Amino acid sequence: MAGGLIREFCAENVEHVPEAIAAGAGRIELCDNLAVGGTTPSHGVIRAAVEVARLAGVPVMCMIRPCGGSFEYTEAEGRIMVDDLRHAAELGVDGVVFGCLRGGEVDRELTGRLAGLAKEAGLMVTFHMAFDEIPADRQAEAIDLLADLGVDRVLTHGGAAGTPIAGNLERLRWLADHVAERLGILPGGGVTWENAEGVAAAVGVGEVHGTRIVRL
Template identity: 65%
Template sequence: MLTREFCAENMTFVPAAVAAGAARVELCDNFAVGGTTPSYGVIRAAVTHARETGTAVMCMVRPRGGDFEYTATEAAVMRDDLLMAKRLGVDGVVFGCLRDGRLDRELTAELVRLAHEPSAEAPRGVAVTFHMAFDALSSADQLEAIDWLAEQGVERILTHGGPAGTPIADNLERLRACVERAAGRLTILPGGGITWENAEDVAAALGVSEVHGTKIVRVA
């Protein structure tokens, strides 16, 4: 069974996407800059709907558009937003942190710990997806990052397998290399250019069971 993760900018299409077969929703704001942290109200509404429909909600934690190298002030904002999303009952959080063009292990490890740490609202913690900041790493750094993120207990890496805007078909070889390196320790979640029309073919070509996109299900 293929898990389809629908990327939603707000609540507008969430009910229709779930009705169309989305098993999980990645909730964010501001698609124009690649997605940022959604508002308190939007998160609460999505979680309420998800509980009624058996759908999972992943919440973007990103304080702004642009690059993925964050100041100390921005890192503090990310901590607060992550904890807010956790209190509201999300199933997971989505973030990506770099430093000098490489994985920011210090901030990433701290955010992973905060996500996985049990709390009153999340007795088992919440899952972590490292998002497409991964695609800004060099090929060699990506493979090392997979190893390190798996060691931290990160559940998924969302990746297009190549530069933004390139056809997903052009990136299958790189995505296969990532799937092979992950070796089941975490899930490689392909996204970007995957739609309800080609999702099954892409998943079969990569041997994955989860796919991500804004058009991953057919919403009228």
């Protein structure tokens, strides 16, 4: 699995993107404001990252999130996300990353709208770690819905934020087995260049995510 493992590097801006690609990053997740879990990057950052990554043949996933805090969005914030998604597509990203909740469950309406627009533009879709805020006993239902809505992968820590990834491997494996071929599970949060291969093997996946997923 090591040779085919996709290491998705979470980049807060374009500064470390060339270095990360040289170190083996096979995909870039581009965002701003990691201190609040990531928000939509600026026009200039998206353009520059796409330019760098395209030369190396590495896809760029762009965060679509108008603000930090809750993953429940107002109607106005939803319109911002639609506009930002369309703009990112125009700038040449390969995919988008978002997570929309309503009452502790997937926001079916907004998620469906964003995923539909992304698919119309030929983009991949990742539902991010907002997924981990869904109660564990509702996650199977949630992930089935995400698959039906056209989401390609779910970025998840497999447990509460801050818990050691090693303690969540069983849950991550369960999620990966549950979704089978319908969508991918992307382990993140505490996955580093040092443990990436072990995490991937334990969960049974071919891709992992993190800010330290390659050795810089």
